[in-house]
Amino acid sequence: MIKLEKRPQPSRLWTVLAPLLAVLLTMVVGGALFWFLGANPFEAIRTIFWDPLFDPQFAPFSRPQLLVKAGPLILIAIGLSIGFRAGIWNIGAEGQYIMGAICGAGAGLALYPSDSVLVFPLMILCGALGGWAWAMIPAILKTRFGTNEILVSLMLVYVAENILASMSSGLLRNPEGMGFPGSRNFKQWEAAHNAELIPNTGMHWGVVFAFICVIGVYVMLTRHIQGFNIRLTGDAPKAARFAGVSPARVVFLCLGLAGALAGLAGLFEVSGPAGQITIDFNSGYGFTAIIVAFLGRLNPIGILLAGLLMALTYIGGELAQLMLGVPGASIQLFQGMLLFFLLGVDVFTNFRIRLTKPELA
Amino acid sequence: MDLSSINPILLVASIMVSATPILLAAIGEMVVEKAGVLNLGVEGMMITGAVVAFAVAVNTGSPILGFAFGAFGAAALSLTFGVLTQILLSNQVATGLGLTLVGLGLSSLIGKPYEGVKAPSLPRLDIPVLSDLPVLGRMIFSHDIMVYLSLLLVVAVWAFLKYTRGGLILRAVGESHDSAHALGYKVVRVRLLAILFGGACAGMGGAYLSLVRVPQWTEGVTAGAGWIALAIVVFASWRAGRVAVGAYLFGGITVLQLNLQAAGAAVPVALLSASPYVITILVLVFISARGMHGAPASLGRPFHASS
Numbered sequence: 017m018i019k020l021e022k023r024p025q026p027s028r029l030w031t032v033l034a035p036l037l038a039v040l041l042t043m044v045v046g047g048a049l050f051w052f053l054g055a056n057p058f059e060a061i062r063t064i065f066w067d068p069l070f071d072p073q074f075a076p077f078s079r080p081q082l083l084v085k086a087g088p089l090i091l092i093a094i095g096l097s098i099g100f101r102a103g104i105w106n107i108g109a110e111g112q113y114i115m116g117a118i119c120g121a122g123a124g125l126a127l128y129p130s131d132s133v134l135v136f137p138l139m140i141l142c143g144a145l146g147g148w149a150w151a152m153i154p155a156i157l158k159t160r161f162g163t164n165e166i167l168v169s170l171m172l173v174y175v176a177e178n179i180l181a182s183m184s185s186g187l188l189r190n191p192e193g194m195g196f197p198g199s200r201n202f203k204q205w206e207a208a209h210n211a212e213l214i215p216n217t218g219m220h221w222g223v224v225f226a227f228i229c230v231i232g233v234y235v236m237l238t239r240h241i242q243g244f245n246i247r248l249t250g251d252a253p254k255a256a257r258f259a260g261v262s263p264a265r266v267v268f269l270c271l272g273l274a275g276a277l278a279g280l281a282g283l284f285e286v287s288g289p290a291g292q293i294t295i296d297f298n299s300g301y302g303f304t305a306i307i308v309a310f311l312g313r314l315n316p317i318g319i320l321l322a323g324l325l326m327a328l329t330y331i332g333g334e335l336a337q338l339m340l341g342v343p344g345a346s347i348q349l350f351q352g353m354l355l356f357f358l359l360g361v362d363v364f365t366n367f368r369i370r371l372t373k374p375e376l377a
Numbered sequence: 378m379d380l381s382s383i384n385p386i387l388l389v390a391s392i393m394v395s396a397t398p399i400l401l402a403a404i405g406e407m408v409v410e411k412a413g414v415l416n417l418g419v420e421g422m423m424i425t426g427a428v429v430a431f432a433v434a435v436n437t438g439s440p441i442l443g444f445a446f447g448a449f450g451a452a453a454l455s456l457t458f459g460v461l462t463q464i465l466l467s468n469q470v471a472t473g474l475g476l477t478l479v480g481l482g483l484s485s486l487i488g489k490p491y492e493g494v495k496a497p498s499l500p501r502l503d504i505p506v507l508s509d510l511p512v513l514g515r516m517i518f519s520h521d522i523m524v525y526l527s528l529l530l531v532v533a534v535w536a537f538l539k540y541t542r543g544g545l546i547l548r549a550v551g552e553s554h555d556s557a558h559a560l561g562y563k564v565v566r567v568r569l570l571a572i573l574f575g576g577a578c579a580g581m582g583g584a585y586l587s588l589v590r591v592p593q594w595t596e597g598v599t600a601g602a603g604w605i606a607l608a609i610v611v612f613a614s615w616r617a618g619r620v621a622v623g624a625y626l627f628g629g630i631t632v633l634q635l636n637l638q639a640a641g642a643a644v645p646v647a648l649l650s651a652s653p654y655v656i657t658i659l660v661l662v663f664i665s666a667r668g669m670h671g672a673p674a675s676l677g678r679p680f681h682a683s684s
Contacts, residue, residue, distance in 0.1 A: 020466070020681065022681060100471075105470055107474060157658075157661075157662055157665075161662050161665045161666040162665045162666075162668075163658075163661050163662050163665040163666075164611065164661065164665065166417065166470070167604060167607060167608045167611070167657075167658075167661055168658050168661060170601070170604050171601070171604065171605075171608070171654040171655075171657050171658050172654075172658070174600070174601050174651065174654040175651045175654050175655060178647040178648075178650045178651035179647060179651070181647055181650075182645060182646070182647030303478060306474055306478075307475075307478065310471060343486055343489055345482055345485035345486040345489065345596075346482070346486050347482075348478070348481065348482030348485065348486075349479060349482030349483050349486055350482070351478070351482070352475060352478035352479035352480075352481070352482045352483075353479060355471075355474075355475040355478065355479075356457065356461065356472075356475050356476075356479060359461055359465075359467035359468065359471055359472050359475060360460075360461050360465050360467065362465075362467060363465040363466060363467070366466070367466065
């Protein structure tokens with residue numbers, strides 16, 4: 017008989033090994049899926065994980081995309097991971113991302129066509145504030161009324177999507193756009209454009225912010241009292257209360273930070289790679305970031321690596337779609353499977369597997 | 378705005394149709410939560426049920442087979458959640474979210490060839506005598522069979538939980554899994570069965586969306602219905618009767634806002650479209666402000682026999 021025995025401490029080795037094993041399992045099962053869909057499994061896996069980086073034909077184009085896609089994923093996932101550690105489940109990052117983009121872009125567009133150097137910093141500030149404010153709704157409702165933050169933050173995604181639709185065909189619509197929905201394009205307005213900083217690397221201000229956040233949050237979690245309070249609240253809520261940690265403050269801190277970072281991600285996306293506010297501007301980064309946060313073990317360095325890997329599956333997925341005719345949705349399934357395998361494999365981190373002889377009843 | 382263009386008979390009839398998918402999903406989720414498991418994957422199971430049912434119904438021409446396979450497919454998907462959370466002891470919140478993401482991916486993969494296809498429709502079941510009543514007949518007694526089945530299911534779940542031994546065991550497992558285990562009940566087995574039931578119900582709910590309510594397959598056809606079902610369970614304080622009330626209230630809001638949009642009400646369309654979600658939030662706030670009455674004590678807590 018197989019028996020699970022709880023480890024007194026999570027295994028250090030398996031904490032690192034579990035994500036790698038999960039990726040491996042996903043490749044095997046994903047390969048089988050591609051085979052079932054009529055593609056060569058080895059070719060498909062190579063197209064997704066290898067070709068975007070090293071194939072001489074595709075790499076020059078797709079390598080910069082890696083940072084473009086990883087930037088927002090890392091920014092959002094870092095914010096989410098802080099909350100997940102404290103047991104605060106903000107799953108509405110997609111909505112905070114949209115609101116950040118709308119507020120940031122709106123602040124910029126109000127000043128059009130100014131060429132002041134202050135336009136872009138102001139947009140960044142308003143983007144962060146927009147995401148923060150949207151995350152404050154579940155935070156206030158949770159601390160004031162005890163309302164479940166999972167459901168509220170998720171419902172707010174749908175509300176934000178409706179606001180986005182109304183904004184892109186109403187208030188923020190390009191007055192010179194011949195009535196088509198969609199705002200002015202930031203790529204044609206230098207003062208507000210989040211341009212590539214180093215040519216052909218994909219490096220823009222959002223990626224820089226993502227790296228800064230990785231370091232900042234790492235320091236906060238390991239060296240700062242607030243980081244300690246957050247981890248304590250998640251691991252032992254009662255002990256945290258006895259130690260004088262205010263649960264409400266942790267809620268505000270976690271949701272606020274996650275919202276602000278998601279808002280920043282939205283602003284950098286709208287003013288850079290996306291270029292404009294459109295009805296379908298959001299592309300699900302807020303949900304994929306949940307996978308990134310878990311795959312990175314809620315650890316900033318891990319999230320950095322997981323964000324890059326997840327970005328790779330996006331780019332590789334597009335490539336596989338183009339080259340092998342694999343349906344685009346299979347990549348979404350592929351990413352979901354990764355989270356599933358990780359959660360399953362994690363049993364080794366927290367439990368020891370023991371083989372025992374069947375007991376006599 | 379022309380309010381007189383809204384026909385009250387059709388309004389009530391369409392409220393019943395619009396409430397049914399959420400009712401099915403919510404009553405299933407309530408049983409799961411009564412057993413102490415929080416499955417946040419309702420949206421994923423619903424949309425999987427929707428796409429499987431649609432594909433089967435189109436290929437076989439039988440909507441009934443579609444419903445059966447939709448329920449079966451979603452239950453099979455929910456089993457992965459069951460194995461992960463009950464046997465491999467993963468975090469229920471994270472696994473439920475994962476289930477939703479997997480379900481969304483899986484469904485758009487399966488559903489691609491079915492976009493723009495028309496599904497065979499479920500025949501209307503005119504209840505003899507009652508459906509001939511002047512106003513009420515058209516309003517309440519001439520729907521398809523799933524509308525009545527969903528209401529019967531609510532009664533069945535209520536009776537099961539209240540009057541049967543199995544229901545008592547299920548509630549015991551949800552209130553205190555350690556005590557239930559000490560009494561010799563198989564906690565994991567009971568919970569797995571509840572999860573399967575919840576999956577099947579969510580699948581039927583999804584099937585109703587794609588086969589009757591919309592009736593079409595489009596990506597993301599559930600549009601948050603699964604999450605609203607979760608909210609309705611909280612709203613209902615984990616009681617079967619109130620789940621029905623919640624689902625019908627919500628169905629009413631959805632239909633009413635669609636009717637107002639069609640009638641050209643002087644309210645922004647975005648506000649009307651967002652209103653079901655906003656009202657769900659307001660209801661949640663109202664309920665939680667009164668305190669979380671009736672939540673099963675072991676809800677969301679993992680069970681490991683050794684501890």
